[in-house]
Amino acid sequence: MSGYPPELRKAIEVVEETRRERLRAPPPRRLTLDERESIVRAWHPDYKPELKRALGVGPCKGMVMYSTIADLLESWPLVRPGEVDLDHVDYDVDVLIVGSGGAGLAAAWWAVEEGVDPTGILIATKLRLGDSNTVKYQSGTQAATGPDDSPVIHYLDTLAGAHFTNNPRLVRVLAEEAPLVIKWLEGLGVRWSRVGEDLERLSGGGASRPRLHCCGDYTGLEVMRVLKDEVRALGIPVLEFHSAIELLTDPETGAVSGAVLLNLDTGEYRVVRSKVTVLATGGIGRLHIAGFPTTNHYGATGDGLVLAYRVGAGLVDLDTLQYHPTGVAWPEAILGELIPEKTRSIGGQLVNTKGQRFVYELEPRDVVASAIIRECTEGRGIITPTGTCGVWLDTPVIDMLKGSGTIRRELPALYRMFLRHGIDITVEPILTYPTLHYQNGGVLIDEWTHVLRPSGEPLGGLLAAGEVTGGIHGKNRLVGNSTADIFVFGRRAGIEVSRLVKRLPKPRVSLKHLESFTEELKLLGVPESRRAPILLPDYRGEAVLRRVIKL
């Protein structure tokens, strides 16, 4: 039985015919630093000027970023001043938390821990409580917890991984407090994988000490299970299927004072007034930038960037994105899902349609991704029945090299994932293509998660944590640092919330910030049909879209 259709079975023959020879031959040469740079410049999407442009409106006007993100930021709001009745406040709370992934729930938990009345908090989330990228994370959380490790080394690894483009003050917080959040979660009953009594610590690319903490193959599932339970047990109110579509601001100070939510089921809006708002809205994978599939969850549409930018937030590093080199290219059912780096580090070979290896598999991620894109663009990739392209990741060689049983022992989750679709990766290779994984940059914040204007001055009333923020990972993030980020800065946001709610008065609400922003949109000639946040991607087929009548 093979889960591959006949045409792919046929294409696999070349891989099989060349396998013995490839095993004997030396691996492809490692590239020099210059060669690395030239392949990345030629093929990596981050270096494609045609994918980027300068932003035309708002406080960061002129900043170069991915055009898709610029389009999103240069969009008309879903509501205009006067269209919603702001005199009628539906939820008058101390704290509004937008988003319920790892960062949002950490913020909520810590706010209560630090003395905020749980009933004064409102978590608004676009899908269900906990639906997020966090729930999908497998590879673990970086934290320098080992006796041979130190937060200082974690700090240096993180800076170097981003070529020193990050904000060192934020990285310090990340590295120094990551062990605290591992301990916090352990205390809540998260079952981190162990070796004997101690934590298991795994190696990750760019980390000079093993410091990835996992919960088997389902790290995010376990952590989110515990956090959701905690939040519910604390009695924090949650509005599911309520998306924030616009922030509210104090008409005099411009500080954020709440949000307009949209009930996705009924289409009604709800007005929330809050002393503090925490943006924990996650990333942008579902924008499918440059046409890439994504590892991200359904709601990853960059809403937080849009909301924060309209009230004046500064942005950083939106000219880079993380593309994981090996996403699934077939079967369609799991397109874009992650094939862990380990598959290559234990011997998996990348092979083109001619049966040739075309890159040393353990080059840095951006280099490997670029090489795969090159093969596909130049016609040496394999076209799938749905028309996507990929190259082979020859997995059977792993067992031939390292002994039978290696794959099932070292890559059990991957083995199961493909077996569900009738593909036994110990016998047949995998089709792979880079996949959109992570938004490196985002909203400008300080160490206590205050959202900053481009000038560095806090906006007031608005905190942000997690993937929506920028500066922590610079232009390239290390594995396991994103989840360290959400828990460390989510925790800080919660603590900061507790300080702020004590001293802030009840604010006034308005949509005044939209006046100047929409004026700029008009001047720029942005069509009024372009509106954001988009909330959810639209995957309807073109045949349907051509004939749709909007009511």
Next chain:
Amino acid sequence: MKRDFSEVERSSLALLAALGYRVVEISSWYCCGGFPGATALEHVKYVSSLRTLSVAYRQSRELGADSVVTSCPFCYNTLRQAEQLPVSRPGEYVRVADYLRDELEPYRGGLRVLHLVEVISARLSDVAKLAEGRLRGVRVAAYYGCMLLRPRAVAVDNPDNPQVIERIVEALGAVPVRYPYRTYCCGSFHVLAEPAIVRGNTERIARSIASSGADIVVTPCPLCLYNLRRYTNLKVVHLSELVAYAANLREAVSPETLKVVASLRGET
């Protein structure tokens, strides 16, 4: 038994080891359904037992085992009936086996289902050797309950006048006392919903035992043990614990039972 009567498991395993048996826990086994809730639909009850037997059979082929032994009379009763199903009620067997069709090879036969009582009674001379007359002179009333004797097809002894536990008591050097209510139902699981039934039945049993002059009551059933302890003042111990005590396997006997038996022998 795993949860609330771990002492029965512990003493049974110690005893079987002392008698030279190799006992391996079935890799996955299922509540036999002998309890309420499951019993309303008879064939549903047998699904779990037949599944347990199917797993046990598969495992027995790897281990070279030939018997399934349990110290719970409910499990014994249900497993034994399920074991006989292919022959005793082939139509019912087909219906039950069909539930397992997608999962594993349904059990067809080839294992013996035994209760611990049967294992001990088959080795009386060895048990006597282990016991060295430690319980000499103690007057023991055997209380059988229902599940080892009814229905007749799975009875471990003559259901009208069972002797098997009395013979074990004799082998331990103790004195069996016989009384009319030895096989009268204690009320069983009605303790959950209709405790009055259990109260009435156990009082009747207790009066019968009191007039027999017994020092102690021994029962092979954890639920009987629970009910008798809860509703009467009798000194009751589980059979496996009494035999383990007599065989000097004290580390496998619960402190509670140790205390009861020691008091009879004038120990402190």
Next chain:
Amino acid sequence: MTSGIEGAHQVREYLTIYFNGEAYRVPKGLTIMKALEYAGFRFTRGAGCRGGFCGACPVVYRLPGDYKIRVGLACQTAVVDGMYISLVPYVPLVEYVPKRGELRPDPGYVLKLYPEISRCVSCNACSKACPQGLSPMDAIQAILRGDLKKAAELTFDCISCGLCSLRCPAEIRHPPVFRLVGRVVGLYYTPRSKSLEERVREIESGKYGKVFEKLLSTPTSEVRRVYEEFLKTGRLPQSLEVG
């Protein structure tokens, strides 16, 4: 913004699926979720991580020529020609969410909150309904035997889709039971890491503060040099040693 099914990519083969009784022509090779989207549906409910981790998209379906109702996740199950599909985005199970301090490391506690688990007849319908290939039945039986650790281990990969509970003749609420067991085991049966405790103590006592202050005032070029040196020797310079 498409999922890459059309536009740049061509569709070669179509098949027919039936959703809520209506027939739709969709490309071959899609998942149920993508096929329905292609057909014109937009999900708010019933879609989540789209990677088989979140349990938002349980689906029941029937294949042509077969009477059996099968189950899966809409984001993980490929469409088959002639398939009849119904979505189950939400299973309204009543759940108890005790505060951490109220959780008890006792199987009796689980039984008290969810007494229906004692009605398990081992029919195994739950396991046949599990899109993760788990055996909820074995886990329930483990709880009945008092083995919470085993139950937690067997259900670690549970995504709480609730399909098992829909099938259960004993009306057991498996997902909340398993979450409860997982919490209890995480809190009471899992050792605490000593090395982690030690590191947290160090950090909270401010042990690394000075070194970080120093690094933050060091020019990037110098930090880069220090790191390159560190990669070579495996040691940090004395000036950055934590005392």
